[in-house]
Structure formats: C-alpha cells, structure tokens
Amino acid sequence: MADGLGLSNVTIHRGETCLLSVDTHINRGEALTIMGPSGSGKSTLLSYITGSLDLAFKAAGSVTLDGEEIDTKPAHLRQIGILFQDDLLFPHMSVGANLSFGLDRSIPRVERKDRINAALDSVGLAGFFDRDPATLSGGQRARVSLMRTLLSDPKALLLDEPFSRLDQDLRQQVRELVFNHAKAQSLPVLLVTHDMDDAQAAGGAILRLDR
Template sequence: MDKGLVLQDVVIAKGGNVLLRVDHTIGPGEVLTVMGPSGVGKSTLLSFVTGTLATEFSATGRVLLDGHDITEAPAHLRRVGILFQDDLLFPHMSVGANLAFGLARGGSRAERAAKIAEALSEVGLEGFADRDPATLSGGQKARVALMRMLLSDPCALLLDEPFSRLDAALRAQVREMVFARARVRALPVLMVTHDAEDAAAAGGQVIVLCNDA
C-alpha cells in the first residue's frame, strides 16, 4: 500500500473558471506548501481534501490517502486532521475536555485521562487539564489545538495558515512544534499560506498559485 497523501489530477473551478490545478504526492512526514494571495483558492483545496467543498465550486480528480481513495468518502471518515488560523477551542470546556473531544470513543476513564495527560506533557503543558482555555496564552492554545487534532489519530495533516495570528517569535516556535510532531508521526502535511517564512520552515516543495483576475 502506498503511504502518503496523493492529489491526483485535481482541478477546482468556480463558475466555469479554473482556480487551481494540482497533481502531487506528499509522502509520510513531508510537507507540500501551497502559496498565493487571498482569494486564489488555497483554502478551497483543503476543503476538497476534507470533503467540505462548498456547492458553488466544482472539482475533478482524486484524493488518495495511504492507498485508499477518499474522494467520495464522508468527511468524518476521511481521517484528515486540520488546523486553522483560530484555535477553535471550545470555551465552555476545560483544556482536558477539549482534548477528550479529539479522542476516539472507547477506553476507560482512567485510560482516556492518561492519554490526555501524555498529550499535554508532550507539548509542555503538564497539569493544564483543568484549566479554562480563556486563561491560556496564544501559544498554549495553539498547542492544545494541535494535540486535540492529533489525538483523533489522523493519517494526514492540513494547515490553513495556522500560524498567522501568532507574533514572530511564537510563530517560529509553534511552527517547528507542528512540523516536528508531523515528522514523528510520519504524517503527510498539506499547508496553505501566504507567508514565505512558513514555506521556508516547512522545507518541502512549494506550489505558487496566482490570481489572474
């Protein structure tokens, strides 16, 4: 079985106008960066991969993940994790409860608590399970969002400009943490950004989309 994320002859259009064409294989632990200005279709590509493409867009081509064709699979069965600009933590839940949301059903309460504690420890947030997300810094929220997504056991990771709201120093730190976790787990990563530093830090191939309008 071929591991990785394959975007096979993907073409996305809106109103008869082609927005992007991508034909690329992202191997385990590799990062493909898609760059371009706002409105050029970067996030639309991620929506196609996650199975949430809006109806005003049309798409052809296939998405393969670890050898399985997931092009027509329901979004919740695709095993694709995604991080956005905003951390999207649930404000009415504790940090631990937010992480528990990412865990698959099953296992005893003690087993689930142990996984949550291990996840927090991995990103330097030991003892934060009972904290209110509102009390966390931007970097801490980003770490919790990352681990919640990883606890869902994805087979690929999508990044929708997740570092853009962080200041320069924190941005570099969180960015390296995300890429390192992806490498350790051998996850193929598809990142969209307009920031050249993000692309350079990713270290993989870069596709540049142009807005011809």
Template sequence: MLSLKNFNLQLGEQSLIQNLSFDIQKGEVLSIMGPSGIGKSSLLHYLSGTLDHALSAQGEVLLDNKTLHDLGPQERQVGLLQQSPLLFPHMSILENLLFAIPHHHHKKTRHQKAQHALEKLGIPDKANVLPEALSGGQQARVALLRTLLAEPNCLLLDEPFSKLDPALRREVREFVLNEIRQANIPALLVTHDPEDAKAMQGQCIELS
C-alpha cells in the same frame, strides 16, 4: 502517502486551480502558496470532504492507496487545523483534549493520552482551566495536539500561524513540524508566508 491527481477548482465559470497534482510522503509537509482567493483553503476543504457547494471541483485523492474523494468527511480520517485554534471555550483544556480521542480506547487510556499531551505542552497545571486562560501560542499548540489525538491519517494546515507574532510563530512552526514527524503522517500547509513554507522543510508549490 497522500496523493492528489489532476485537481481542478471552479467558481461558476471562473477557473481557480487547474491540473494540480502532488504526492506527500509520511512525516513530510508540502506547502502551497498563492494569493488570496485562488482557492488554497478550498483545496483543503475538498480533501477533507467539506467543500462549499458554491464551488465545483474534480480530482482523485488517495491516502495510503485508499480512494478518499468519494467518502464522507467522517470516513476520511483527515485532520484540519485552521487559523484560529477553535478550542471549545466552555470546556477545560483537559476536556478539549479528551473530546478528540477516539472512544474505542479504554477510558483510562484516554485520560493517559490527554495527560501525556498536557505534559508535552508543558502545561500539566492548566488541565482544568478554560482556553481563554492560555496564551495564543499555548492555544495553537493545544489545538494541534487535539487534532493529532483524533488519530488522523493526514493533517491539513490552513494558515495556522497567521495570528501569531513573529517570535511565537517560529516556536509554533518548529513544534508543529516535530509533531508531524513524530506522528509520521503526510501534511499539507497552505500559507501566504514564504517563511512558513521554509520552516516546514519540504516541497513548496506556488499557485498563481
């Protein structure tokens, strides 16, 4: 379970978010909605340990009863999926996937995991192509599975559907929700779109 208690976010003297608390169970997605500039993405950066130094924030973060807010980003085991897929453009799809898989796995196991991901994506024939050869929807799916292959204990989603056309958006939302449930980890989505929140089939908090 991912828990946030009494979160406050400020930009100088300006208060952006006050006293936000929530719990997210494994396999569930909590959606947070609100206008631009209110601090939704900054909340995700706080949870991942990458908050901009121009902002100040306080709040207790617990993941499976382990305190996170005092740890560095690499120690948190938090996955972050952003608006753009951010695949490495000079690496093949297979190399992008392999890059994410922890090195404590044997080399053969890492390749098996990456190959399985390609099959799940329906693009086993695209293993050696560069990301630019894929459609936007395919890139979004690859980015999600690459994030999950890193074995995070929770997933943060920063408007990952915003650049997709409506039909593709529905497909990718469904894919994302299914993968989160299979991974059985808590996930937090921030979005402007009420349809995104509805598609995640979980609680929704609206910030104003």
C-alpha cells in the same frame, strides 16, 4: 500506490472559472506548501480534501490516503487532521474536555485521561487538564489545538495558515512544534500560506499558484 497523501488531477472551479489544478503526492513525513494570493483556491482545496467543500465550488480529481481513495468518503471517515488560523477551542469546556474530542469514544475513561495528560506533557502543558481555555496564552492555545488534532490519530495533516495570527517569536516556536510533531508521527503535511518563512519552516516542495 505509495503511502502518503495523493492529489491526482484535482481541479477546483467556481462557476466557469478554474481556480486551481493540482497533481502531486506528499510522502509520509514530508511536507508540501501551496502559496498564492487570496482567492486562488488554497483553502478551498483543503475543504475538498477534508470533505467540506462549499456548494458554490465544483471539484474533480482523486484524493488518496495511503493508496486508498477517500474523496467519496464522508468527512468523518477520511482521517484527515486540519489546523486553522483560529484554534477553535470550546470556551465552555476545560482543556482536558477539549482534548477529549480528539479521542475515539470507545476508549475507556481512565485511558482517555491518561492519553490527554500525556499529550499535554509532550507540549509542556503538564497539569493543564482542568484549566479554562480563557486563561491560556496564544501559544498555549495553539499547542492545545495541535494536540487535539493529533489525538484524533490522523493519517495526514492540513495546515490552513495556522501561524498567521501569532507574533513573530511565538510563530517560530509554534511552527517548530507543529512540524516536529508531524514528522515524528510520519504524517504527510499540506500547508497553505502567504508567508515564505512558513514555507521554509515546513521544508519540502513549494507550489505557487498564479492567481
């Protein structure tokens, strides 16, 4: 099987209703956008891929990552990164402490801090290690959230409408940041959105859901 994220005959049901059926492959460094109205199963598909599907739904089909089936693995072993609408930063922790959650616990303390500072510097946030998340702007929070995800060394990146709460100017900046970093790391990217501008910024194919 080819490297990247594969969805082979994946179906999502709620009761007797089939919400979606997807059969596709996303190569490393490429993106696929799934567009559809609320209730069409977009976010539910991401939950299936990450291993966090709600028991109200039933799913079938194979999810592969770099040729290895992962749909039977525990969520924490799937090596899938995901960004949501909300940045989900821990308010009681510094920026650096938030980012440390993305790193393997076996990494020595000094190296952890070096990696975090390098990550902050790469998104224009040098010197923010000790900052309180409450003092950050929306764009800064989005950048911290992205780097926390990338520090976990994912093999694929899922985007659950992460730009939808940003104003137009900031949205464009954060989109560019996310897709540039994902491409630099050769990650397959799966974006779900209502917004055509998001889809066009992602590049790649667009899959439209009817429901």
